[in-house]
Amino acid sequence: MAPKKGNLLTYRKDISVVDATIRDGGLCNNFYFDDQFIRDLYHTNLEAGLDYMEFGYKASKDLFDPEEFGKWKFCDDQDIYDIVGDNDTDLKIAVMADVGRTNFKRDIVERSNSPIDLIRVATYINTMPAAIEMIEYCAKMGYETTCNIMAVSKARKEDIEAALDMVGESPANAVYLVDSYGALYPEEISVMSELYLEHMDKYGKQVGIHAHNNQMLAFANTIEACSVGVSMLDATMNGMGRGAGNCMLEQLLGFLKNPRYQLPPVLRFLEKNMDKLREEGIQWGYNTAYLLTGRLNMHPRSAISFTKENRQDYARFYLDLDQE
Amino acid sequence: MAPKKGNLLTYRKDISVVDATIRDGGLCNNFYFDDQFIRDLYHTNLEAGLDYMEFGYKASKDLFDPEEFGKWKFCDDQDIYDIVGDNDTDLKIAVMADVGRTNFKRDIVERSNSPIDLIRVATYINTMPAAIEMIEYCAKMGYETTCNIMAVSKARKEDIEAALDMVGESPANAVYLVDSYGALYPEEISVMSELYLEHMDKYGKQVGIHAHNNQMLAFANTIEACSVGVSMLDATMNGMGRGAGNCMLEQLLGFLKNPRYQLPPVLRFLEKNMDKLREEGIQWGYNTAYLLTGRLNMHPRSAISFTKENRQDYARFYLDLDQE
Numbered sequence: 001m002a003p004k005k006g007n008l009l010t011y012r013k014d015i016s017v018v019d020a021t022i023r024d025g026g027l028c029n030n031f032y033f034d035d036q037f038i039r040d041l042y043h044t045n046l047e048a049g050l051d052y053m054e055f056g057y058k059a060s061k062d063l064f065d066p067e068e069f070g071k072w073k074f075c076d077d078q079d080i081y082d083i084v085g086d087n088d089t090d091l092k093i094a095v096m097a098d099v100g101r102t103n104f105k106r107d108i109v110e111r112s113n114s115p116i117d118l119i120r121v122a123t124y125i126n127t128m129p130a131a132i133e134m135i136e137y138c139a140k141m142g143y144e145t146t147c148n149i150m151a152v153s154k155a156r157k158e159d160i161e162a163a164l165d166m167v168g169e170s171p172a173n174a175v176y177l178v179d180s181y182g183a184l185y186p187e188e189i190s191v192m193s194e195l196y197l198e199h200m201d202k203y204g205k206q207v208g209i210h211a212h213n214n215q216m217l218a219f220a221n222t223i224e225a226c227s228v229g230v231s232m233l234d235a236t237m238n239g240m241g242r243g244a245g246n247c248m249l250e251q252l253l254g255f256l257k258n259p260r261y262q263l264p265p266v267l268r269f270l271e272k273n274m275d276k277l278r279e280e281g282i283q284w285g286y287n288t289a290y291l292l293t294g295r296l297n298m299h300p301r302s303a304i305s306f307t308k309e310n311r312q313d314y315a316r317f318y319l320d321l322d323q324e
Numbered sequence: 325m326a327p328k329k330g331n332l333l334t335y336r337k338d339i340s341v342v343d344a345t346i347r348d349g350g351l352c353n354n355f356y357f358d359d360q361f362i363r364d365l366y367h368t369n370l371e372a373g374l375d376y377m378e379f380g381y382k383a384s385k386d387l388f389d390p391e392e393f394g395k396w397k398f399c400d401d402q403d404i405y406d407i408v409g410d411n412d413t414d415l416k417i418a419v420m421a422d423v424g425r426t427n428f429k430r431d432i433v434e435r436s437n438s439p440i441d442l443i444r445v446a447t448y449i450n451t452m453p454a455a456i457e458m459i460e461y462c463a464k465m466g467y468e469t470t471c472n473i474m475a476v477s478k479a480r481k482e483d484i485e486a487a488l489d490m491v492g493e494s495p496a497n498a499v500y501l502v503d504s505y506g507a508l509y510p511e512e513i514s515v516m517s518e519l520y521l522e523h524m525d526k527y528g529k530q531v532g533i534h535a536h537n538n539q540m541l542a543f544a545n546t547i548e549a550c551s552v553g554v555s556m557l558d559a560t561m562n563g564m565g566r567g568a569g570n571c572m573l574e575q576l577l578g579f580l581k582n583p584r585y586q587l588p589p590v591l592r593f594l595e596k597n598m599d600k601l602r603e604e605g606i607q608w609g610y611n612t613a614y615l616l617t618g619r620l621n622m623h624p625r626s627a628i629s630f631t632k633e634n635r636q637d638y639a640r641f642y643l644d645l646d647q648e
Contacts, residue, residue, distance in 0.1 A: 008511060185579070186510060186544055187332060187551055215575060220510055220544030227511055238612075250612060251539060254619040255509070267639040270612060275636050288562075288574060288594060295578040312599050315591040 002194040002228035011258040014231040016051035019249060020210070022072050023054040023096050024234075024241035028284045029277070031056055031070030037273055038072075038083050041237070046091050047265035048253065052118055052232075054094040055080055060103040080115040092117035096148070097138070099123040099130045104137055111142030118144040120176070125155045128163050132170050139171035146208060146232070148176040152192070153183040153297050164196060168203035174232055175200060175207055179221060182214025182244055182290065183297035186224040193225045208232030213244040214294025214303075216286050222247040223255055237266070238274040240282075243300035243307075244290035283307060288314045296321055326518040326552035335582040338555040340375035343573060344534070346396050347378040347420050348558075348565035352608045353601070355380055355394030361597055362396075362407050365561070370415050371589035372577065376442060378418040379404055384427040404439040416441035420472070421462070423447040423454045428461055435466030442468040444500070449479045452487050456494050463495035470532060470556070472500040476516070477507040477621050488520060492527035498556055499524060499531055503545060506538025506568055506614065507621035510548040517549045532556030535571050537563055538618025538627075540610050542571040547579055561590070562598040564606075567624035567631075568614035607631060612638050620645055 006012045021041060022033060038055075045053045056072030064073060071079050075095045087093060093116050097104060108119065119138040123131035128149075135145045147167045152160055167175040177196050179189070189209075196207045209225040209232070211218040222233055235252040239245035250270065253263045289303035292314070298321065306317055330336045345365060346357060362379075369377045380396030388397060395403050399419045411417060417440050421428060432443065443462040447455035452473075459469045471491045476484055491499040501520050503513070513533075520531045533549040533556070535542040546557055559576040563569035574594065577587045613627035616638065622645065630641055 004511065008509065185332065185547065187328065187547075215578070216540055216543055216572075219540055223509065223511075248540075248615075250615060254539070254615065264639050264642065267612070267616075267642055271636045271638050288591070291572075291574060291578065292591075312595045314595050315588050318588065318591055 002190050004227050005229045006227070009257065011256065012231070013258075014206070015226065015256065015258065016232050017249075017252065017256070017261065018052040018054060018094065018208070018232060018234045019045050019050050019236065020054045020234045020246065021236040021240055021249075023056050024236055024246055025284070026056055026070065026072050027242040028240060029070070029282045030068065031072040033070060033072060035083070040269060040273060042083055042091075044265045044269040046089055048249075048262045049258075049260035050091055052092045052094045054096060054120065056095060058095045058097045058102050058104070058107055058119070060101060060107065062103060063101055075116075077109065077114045077116065084115055087115055092144075094118035094120055096120045096122050097134060099127045099134060102134070104134050108138060108141060108143075116143065118146065120146045120148050121172075122148045122150055124150055125152065125159050125163050128166050132166055135170050135172045145172045146174040146176055147172045148178050148208075148210065150178045151180040152177065153179060153181055157195075160195065161199065164199035168199055168205060172205065174205055176210050176232070176234075177207060177225065177230065178210045179212055181297055181299060182212035182218065182294040184217070184221060185215075186217065186220050189221045189224045190228055193228045193230050197229045206231050208234065210234040211247050212241070212294070213239055213246060213286050214290040214300060216291070218245070218247040219251040219255075222252060238270055240274065240277070240284050243284070243304050244286045244294070245284040289317060292318050292321055298324070326514050328551045329553045330551070333581065335580065336555070337582075338530070339550065339580065339582065340556050341573075341576065341580070341585065342376040342378060342418065342532070342556060342558045343369050343374050343560065344378045344558045344570065345560040345564055345573075347380050348560055348570055349608070350380055350394065350396050351566040352564060353394070353606045354392065355396040357394060357396060359407070364593060364597060366407055366415075368589045368593040370413055372573075372586050373582075373584035374415055376416045376418045378420060378444065380419060382419050382421045382426050382428070382431055382443070384425060384431065386427060387425055399440075401433065401438045401440065408439055411439055416468075418442040418444055420444045420446050421458060423451045423458060426458070428458050432462060432465060432467075440467065442470065444470045444472050445496075446472045446474055448474055449476065449483050449487050452490050456490055459494050459496045469496045470498045470500055471496045472502050472532075472534065474502045475504040476501065477503060477505055481519075484516075484519065485523065488523035492523055492529060496529065498529055500534050500556070500558075501531060501549065501554065502534045503536055505621055505623060506536035506542065506618040508541075508545060509539075510541065510544050513545045513548045514552055517552045517554050521553045530555050532558065534558040536565070536618075537568040537570060537610050538614040538624060540615070542569070543575040546571040546576060562594055564598065564601070564608050567608070567628050568610050568618070569608040613641060616642050616645060622648070
C-alpha cells in the first residue's frame with residue numbers, strides 16, 4: 001500500500017481546495033442559481049480561505065439552448081465579472097470545459113482579458129487527443145489548466161497510464177482522478193492515486209481528486225487520496241452535485257489542518273442557502289439507489305430517475321441493474 | 325501503515341457480520357419495535373447469511389422502568405424464544421450487557437437454557453475490571469463473549485494497551501474497537517486496528533469494529549479496519565443507530581465478496597420496513613450537527629437535541645460546542 005504523506009496534526013502546503021458547488025451542483029438544477037447565492041458563495045469561499053472556485057461550464061451555446069439552462073452552464077466572462085469584479089484576491093476562478101461541448105476557439109479569450117484563472121478540461125479516456133488540443137490552446141492563452149479524466153473506474157490500467165503520460169507531456173498543471181460513478185473503494189483510490197502520482201511526479205505536476213458519494217465514500221476517498229499525496233481536492237457545499245453528490249466542503253475543511261481554511265463561514269453558508277435549496281425540491285445526496293449503481297460501477301442516471309420517481313423498490317431496481 | 329489482508333476479489337473466511345439494528349437502532353425509538361419487524365429482521369438476516377443478530381440490551385429492570393422502554397431493552401430470554409424458536413440455524417443470537425446496568429447474576433442463565441449465543445459486554449475503559457468480571461461469569465455460563473470498549477477516541481494509548489491485555493487474558497473471544505463518537509478518520513482506525521490486532525494475535529483472539537457515521541465515515545472505517553485484519557463487522561439496516569447511526573448493512577454486504585452474504589433480502593427489508601420507520605418520525609443518520617460533534621470528538625447528545633429541535637444554525641452550534 002501507498003505510504004502516507006504528512007500526518008494528522010500538521011498540514012501540507014501543496015494542498016489546495018477547489019469549491020465545485022456551482023459546476024457539479026448545477027447539474028441538479030440546470031444551473032439556475034440566483035445571483036445572491038453566487039455572490040454569497042464567492043464571499044464565503046474567500047472567507048473560508050479556499051484556493052479555487054469553479055463557476056460552471058464553458059458550454060457552447062450552439063450545442064445547448066441558453067433558454068434551457070442558467071447562465072453558469074455557459075460562464076460568459078462578463079457574468080463572472082459581475083460577481084467578482086476584478087477579483088483582487090487569493091481565490092482563483094475556475095471553469096470546466098468539456099471536450100466536444102465547448103467552442104473554445106471562440107469562447108475562451110486571452111487570460112488577461114478574462115476573470116478566469118484555471119480551465120479544467122473534462123474528458124473521457126477515449127477523447128484524450130481532443131483534450132490535449134484544448135489544454136494546449138488554453139495554456140497558450142495564458143490559463144492554468146487541469147485534465148479531468150472522467151469515469152476511470154471503467155478504464156483499463158494501460159489506457160490510464162498512456163493518458164497520464166499524455167497529460168504529463170502537455171502544458172497541463174495537473175491531472176484529476178475522477179470517480180464519476182462513485183464506484184471506487186478507498187483501497188482502490190489509494191492504489192490509483194499512487195499510479196497518478198508516480199506518473200505526474202516525473203513531470204513535476206500535481207494530482208487532484210474529484211469523488212462522488214454513491215457509496216457514501218466521497219469524503220473517505222478524498223482524504224485517502226490526500227493522505228498518499230494528491231493535492232488538489234474538490235468539494236461542494238453540503239456535497240451538492242449530480243446524483244449522490246460530492247465530498248462536502250464542511251467535511252473537508254473539518255479535516256484539513258491549515259489555519260488558512262475556516263469552517264464557520266461555510267457553516268453560515270449552509271444554514272442560509274443550502275437547506276433552502278433542498279426545501280425548494282432540489283435533490284442530491286446519498287441514497288440506496290446510488291449505492292447500488294456505485295457498487296455495480298454504473299452511471300447513476302437510472303438511480304437519478306428512481307429517486308425522482310420516489311421509488312422504494314430497491315430489490316427490483318437492483319435486479320434490473322444487474323441484468324443490464 | 326498497516327499492510328492489507330486479503331484483496332478485493334477474494335474473501336476471508338475469518339470475517340463475520342453482526343446485525344446490530346435492534347440494539348443500536350433501539351436507541352432511536354426506545355426499543356419499541358413491533359414483533360413483525362423483529363421477525364422480518366430475523367428471517368432477513370438468515371436469508372442474507374449473517375453470522376450474528378444482536379437483539380438488544382440485557383438491561384436490569386431495577387434500573388430501567390419496563391413501562392418506559394420496549395422489551396428489547398431487556399431481552400428476556402422468553403421474548404427471544406418467541407421470535408427464533410430453538411433457532412436451529414447458522415445465525416447466532418447476541419445481546420449487549422452494559423457494565424453497571426445489568427444484573428447479570430440474576431438475568432443471565434446457563435447458555436443451554438437460553439436462546440442467546442454471544443454476550444457483548446460494553447464498557448468504558450475505566451470500568452474494565454467490572455467488564456472482566458462479567459465476561460468471566462458469562463463465559464462460565466457457556467456463552468461466547470466480546471468486550472466492547474467504548475469511546476476509545478478519548479482514551480490514552482497506554483490505557484488502551486492495558487485494557488487489551490486484560491481482554492486477552494480473560495475468556496473473551498474478541499475485543500471490539502468502538503468509535504462511539506464517530507470521531508476517528510480511516511488513518512486512525514488503521515493504526516488502532518493494528519494495535520488491537522497485535523495484542524489479540526498474542527492470545528489467538530479476534531478484533532471487531534463498531535463504527536458511527538457522524539463524519540460519514542462509518543462504512544469507510546469499517547472496511548478500513550477489515551482490510552488490515554479486523555474480522556467481526558457490525559452493521560445495521562440503513563445504518564439505524566444512535567444519532568448519525570452506524571455502518572449500513574447494505575453497504576457492507578455490497579462490499580464483502582463471500583457468496584454466503586446476500587444483498588437482495590436486505591434490500592427487500594429496507595423497502596418494507598425502514599422507510600416506514602422514517603415516515604413515522606424515527607430519526608437517525610448523518611447531518612451537519614453530527615459532523616461537528618464527531619470532528620470535535622464529543623458525545624453526540626447535543627447534536628441529537630439540535631436535530632430534534634430542527635435547528636439549522638450550524639455556525640452558532642459549532643461555536644457553542646467549541647467553548648464547552
